[in-house]
Amino acid sequence: MTPALELAQVQVGRDGRPVLQDVSLQAQAGEVVGVVGANGAGKTTLLRAALGLVRLDGGHARLAGADVHSLSELQRAARAAYLPQERHLGWNLPAWRIASLGAHHRPPAEARARAFEALARVGLEGLEPRGVLEMSGGERARVLLARLLVAQAPLLIADEPAAGLDPDAQLLALDLLREEATRGAAVVLTLHDLGLAARACDRILVLHQGRVLADAPPRDALSRKALAAAFNLDGELQHTAAGPVLVATRRSR
Amino acid sequence: MKDLRLNLLLAVVLLILCAAGLLLGEVQLTGAQFAQALADPASGPGVVLWEVRAPRSAAAVVVGAALGLAGAVMQGLLRNPLADPGVLGVSGGAGLGAALAISAGLAGLAGAVEAAALAAALLVGLMLTALAARFREPETLILFGVALSAFAGALTSLVFNFSPSPVTLAEVFSWLLGSVANRDWGDIGRGLIPMTIGAGLCVYAARGLLMLTLGDEAAALSGLPMARLRAAAVAGASLLTGAAVAVAGIVGFVGLAAPHLVRAGAGADPGRVLAPSALAGAGLLVLSDLAARLIPTDQELKLGVVTALFGAPLFALIAWRAARSWRG
Numbered sequence: 001m002t003p004a005l006e007l008a009q010v011q012v013g014r015d016g017r018p019v020l021q022d023v024s025l026q027a028q029a030g031e032v033v034g035v036v037g038a039n040g041a042g043k044t045t046l047l048r049a050a051l052g053l054v055r056l057d058g059g060h061a062r063l064a065g066a067d068v069h070s071l072s073e074l075q076r077a078a079r080a081a082y083l084p085q086e087r088h089l090g091w092n093l094p095a096w097r098i099a100s101l102g103a104h105h106r107p108p109a110e111a112r113a114r115a116f117e118a119l120a121r122v123g124l125e126g127l128e129p130r131g132v133l134e135m136s137g138g139e140r141a142r143v144l145l146a147r148l149l150v151a152q153a154p155l156l157i158a159d160e161p162a163a164g165l166d167p168d169a170q171l172l173a174l175d176l177l178r179e180e181a182t183r184g185a186a187v188v189l190t191l192h193d194l195g196l197a198a199r200a201c202d203r204i205l206v207l208h209q210g211r212v213l214a215d216a217p218p219r220d221a222l223s224r225k226a227l228a229a230a231f232n233l234d235g236e237l238q239h240t241a242a243g244p245v246l247v248a249t250r251r252s253r
Numbered sequence: 254m255k256d257l258r259l260n261l262l263l264a265v266v267l268l269i270l271c272a273a274g275l276l277l278g279e280v281q282l283t284g285a286q287f288a289q290a291l292a293d294p295a296s297g298p299g300v301v302l303w304e305v306r307a308p309r310s311a312a313a314v315v316v317g318a319a320l321g322l323a324g325a326v327m328q329g330l331l332r333n334p335l336a337d338p339g340v341l342g343v344s345g346g347a348g349l350g351a352a353l354a355i356s357a358g359l360a361g362l363a364g365a366v367e368a369a370a371l372a373a374a375l376l377v378g379l380m381l382t383a384l385a386a387r388f389r390e391p392e393t394l395i396l397f398g399v400a401l402s403a404f405a406g407a408l409t410s411l412v413f414n415f416s417p418s419p420v421t422l423a424e425v426f427s428w429l430l431g432s433v434a435n436r437d438w439g440d441i442g443r444g445l446i447p448m449t450i451g452a453g454l455c456v457y458a459a460r461g462l463l464m465l466t467l468g469d470e471a472a473a474l475s476g477l478p479m480a481r482l483r484a485a486a487v488a489g490a491s492l493l494t495g496a497a498v499a500v501a502g503i504v505g506f507v508g509l510a511a512p513h514l515v516r517a518g519a520g521a522d523p524g525r526v527l528a529p530s531a532l533a534g535a536g537l538l539v540l541s542d543l544a545a546r547l548i549p550t551d552q553e554l555k556l557g558v559v560t561a562l563f564g565a566p567l568f569a570l571i572a573w574r575a576a577r578s579w580r581g
Contacts, residue, residue, distance in 0.1 A: 053470060073473075077474060077475055078476070082471060086470065088468060089468075090332030090467075091466045091521035091523060093466060093521050101463070101464060101467060104463075104475065104476075105476055131521070144467075147467070147471075
């Protein structure tokens with residue numbers, strides 16, 4: 001089956017310095033793929049490369065088989081929806097209006113209905129008319145997650161969807177992305193919390209200094225060796241009844 | 254429906270202000286004289302009404318509408334409630350063009366100063382459009398605008414510096430202060446052409462402005478042709494501002510204030526504030542011109558001075574309120 005997202009030997013540089021080197025990644029429909037790595041490892045650049053937001057110095061980025069740079073804006077939006085890490089909103093629009101922008105190409109009544117439904121899913125029922133600039137940072141993050149869900153795209157790319165959320169909202173966000181995968185979408189997300197990543201993802205890609213260190217199911221990807229090399233951690237994932245937990249200490253260099 | 258009601262209300266207010274603009278003035282016209290003016294445009298009262306007051310009000314309407322619309326588009330594009338048509342240097346460029354034309358002795362040639370102002374505004378607009386295509390972040394565009402504004406200001410000072418005579422100097426200065434007095438229908442007609450094109454571009458860009466509230470990257474992935482919409486917004490606002498400066502000189506703060514006045518009724522949607530902002534801008538400028546005409550002063554009060562006197566404190570007030578929402 002054609003993967004929803006395929007990166008092949010992607011190279012990206014900035015000011016002559018390599019940011020991504022020889023990075024390959026595939027995401028199939030129904031799959032949740034996590035991208036983890038230390039600060040500056042290239043996670044966000046990888047997502048932006050997948051979406052055609054940065055120029056590639058080498059390799060290919062394909063959405064559903066088509067080179068992302070050959071797609072029109074409309075074709076690209078039909079294949080992928082993006083939740084950037086940046087959560088600044090310009091104007092104090094009602095939450096439902098922001099969420100409905102995920103389906104702006106649909107008739108207004110449908111976009112609005114989808115927005116109300118998605119806001120209920122992210123736990124903001126009753127807050128639909130509230131201005132987004134009057135909301136807390138966590139509520140605003142949920143509105144933006146709702147906008148991503150509203151798009152109903154075959155590929156969802158989310159940069160740190162759990163950042164800034166309460167612990168239960170973090171789990172809710174990841175559960176919702178899992179539901180989208182079950183519906184048939186491919187989901188690619190970055191996460192800082194390795195325990196959450198292990199719990200939420202089918203596969204984890206570990207980036208280290210712009211290179212792929214591991215691409216495997218969580219247990220294998222987040223091995224002792226990978227944790228030491230990519231995160232400077234001494235420890236391992238432990239599997240508990242409530243899900244995987246990272247037990248580690250900082251390694252002395 | 255809500256939008257339609259607001260636009261109708263603003264249109265009615267504008268009509269009342271325009272009527273006041275026709276009824277009031279230095280020369281008091283009696284009822285009989287108004288009847289005579291309506292019946293015979295060539296009569297004395299007719300000339301006052303149709304050749305002095307009506308074009309003056311019409312110029313205030315088109316310039317105010319152009320500035321209000323350009324301000325709303327700039328604020329949407331830059332996601333900043335403090336942006337106005339002057340912020341990107343278009344007004345400054347147009348002022349420089351006019352100053353150059355006046356010191357070159359072209360003031361006597363009908364339409365020459367206006368054409369120079371518009372041409373300079375278009376040049377700045379083209380530079381901004383190219384910059385906007387290359388740099389997506391609004392902050393970058395604002396900084397380039399500040400630089401262009403400062404440079405245009407420096408060159409205008411240079412024109413003053415080398416000005417051949419105090420008379421020319423006074424002429425340039427008076428023009429830069431902004432006024433809609435002594436405009437004829439030809440001036441207004443010539444201004445309307447670029448304004449109409451600019452307004453069309455702004456209306457085209459409206460849906461992009463709404464999407465930009467999500468930030469550049471989310472907007473880029475929305476499926477809208479953001480590069481084109483952004484270019485249309487910059488080009489449209491530049492055309493409107495350049496044409497407004499060409500007709501009336503530099504009239505500040507209308508473009509800043511108009512979108513703020515209508516947001517209470519129209520909501521925050523940067524696409525939906527466009528039409529009401531144009532109407533409110535027109536109303537504000539007719540009102541400011543009435544103030545300039547009716548406040549008794551020895552020298553005629555210049556329109557740009559009136560709008561700046563009211564506008565600058567308003568700017569501070571808006572900054573105060575915006576800072577509170579940024580902190581939150």
